[in-house]
Amino acid sequence: MSLPIPEVAVTLRVNGADHELRLDPRVTLIDALRDALGLTGTKKGCDQGACGACTVLVDGKRVVSCLMLAAQAEGREVTTVEGLSRDGALHPVQEAFIRHDAFQCGYCTPGQILSAVCLLAEGRAGSDEEIREFMSGNLCRCGAYPNIVAAIREVAGAGGSP
Ligand code: FES
Numbered sequence: 001m002s003l004p005i006p007e008v009a010v011t012l013r014v015n016g017a018d019h020e021l022r023l024d025p026r027v028t029l030i031d032a033l034r035d036a037l038g039l040t041g042t043k044k045g046c047d048q049g050a051c052g053a054c055t056v057l058v059d060g061k062r063v064v065s066c067l068m069l070a071a072q073a074e075g076r077e078v079t080t081v082e083g084l085s086r087d088g089a090l091h092p093v094q095e096a097f098i099r100h101d102a103f104q105c106g107y108c109t110p111g112q113i114l115s116a117v118c119l120l121a122e123g124r125a126g127s128d129e130e131i132r133e134f135m136s137g138n139l140c141r142c143g144a145y146p147n148i149v150a151a152i153r154e155v156a157g158a159g160g161s162p
């Protein structure tokens, strides 16, 4: 018989707001975001680090949140798709995805958009090849890749992502 694992106190800073939680220390960041905080924009695909659907930003860097424990994110700045809009206006990458029809079912889209925001900030959207390479961790079952590249290329051409 295994003993119950005591919960731990974890303060998560998500989209600029602190959340004090008590969690099983084995809870992953994606489960804390979706189940404890109700931020269901972050999607779970493979739950094994292989599809990118669960991508969020941690301290501005891309992280597959199914492979990170929530406790590991304590003291760090987590950004989910819900945190990208400003004053009711969509982020330029979100607007470009809409303009370019860069999704079909939309399941992979939050992860795609967060990856795109990060690669634009890193200056890694210099060519279609570079965009494809640095977006290669985000899979799309619907095959929206050409439109995704076009959306990112447009934002890059406009001077990148704020
Ligand atoms: S759900 Fe995390 S990488 Fe697929």
Ligand code: FES
Residues within 6 Å of the ligand: 102, 103, 104, 105, 106, 107, 108, 109, 139, 140, 141, 142, 143, 144
């Ligand atoms: S839009 Fe359907 S999985 Fe990408």
